[in-house]
């Protein structure tokens with residue numbers, strides 16, 4: 001058994017920084033990691049999603065090239081194998097950087113494997129036993145597949161397994177319409193999948209404020225959404241406030257429509273029913289559903 005001044009389990013957000021600080025202060029530190037260095041953020045969270053979002057944004061802008069004065073002769077094709085390879089390269093560099101940092105820091109011993117407690121101050125990793133009076137757990141989160149009837153009969157992806165997808169799914173159903181779900185929804189829509197978001201709450205991103213300020217005036221997004229949904233061609237609407245560097249804060253809306261329609265029709269409808277600062281300045285179409 002080896003004794004340490006501190007044992008840190010997990011190399012996610014807090015573990016490596018804490019290990020480096022303790023080692024820098026002359027402590028003997030063990031860092032244990034069972035998976036990829038960097039944890040969720042680096043491997044299955046922030047870094048890969050933002051890299052994929054960048055590819056999706058590029059596809060989206062390429063399709064909108066005409067609006068910017070560009071012409072193209074062929075179709076924009078999303079090569080998901082290359083999109084994934086780019087994501088893997090970015091993630092690999094980042095995860096490798098954390099590993100190199102930990103292995104290269106004097107005073108830190110890196111141990112690979114699954115840590116389990118054998119007593120209050122002892123940890124076991126495979127055959128090894130380690131002891132310390134200071135054991136820090138940075139073991140993070142894992143994806144949870146909820147117990148939904150029928151879910152066991154269909155292929156299901158989590159934020160981890162979706163990282164291995166190297167094709168554009170024909171139709172993706174995203175259960176949960178908050179930050180992570182909407183990131184995947186938007187990127188896959190931009191890659192070319194049909195996407196359906198299922199949210200049990202009354203609105204998407206339910207943790208966000210429902211009342212926001214535009215030009216110092218209060219705008220209840222629910223009221224704007226109600227107005228949008230009172231337009232017969234609109235099936236579902238989500239209003240939000242975005243800040244444009246040139247125009248400042250403005251209300252924009254995403255809508256699912258029952259039939260094809262012109263954004264100006266929707267804006268006119270809102271202008272007739274809402275105060276001017278509440279009228280969406282831009283309408284984005286998410287999908288068109290059969291009536």
Ligand SMILES: Cc1cc2nc3c(=O)[nH]c(=O)nc-3n(C[C@H](O)[C@H](O)[C@H](O)COP(=O)(O)OP(=O)(O)OC[C@H]3O[C@@H](n4cnc5c(N)ncnc54)[C@H](O)[C@@H]3O)c2cc1C
Pocket residue numbers: 009010011012013014015032033034035036037038039040041042044045046047049113114115116138139140141159180
């Ligand atoms: C899809 C997605 C997108 C996200 N995007 C963002 C974003 O843009 N911005 C943002 O701020 N946050 C984002 N997050 C949240 C962010 O990733 C997490 O909050 C953060 O990674 C949590 O860090 P952590 O250190 O607590 O845990 P983790 O990063 O999960 O690290 C835990 C580590 O512990 C290891 N471990 C666990 N148990 C053991 C054990 N018994 N023995 C050895 N090792 C063990 C694991 O292998 C892992 O490496 C996102 C999350 C997801 C899922």
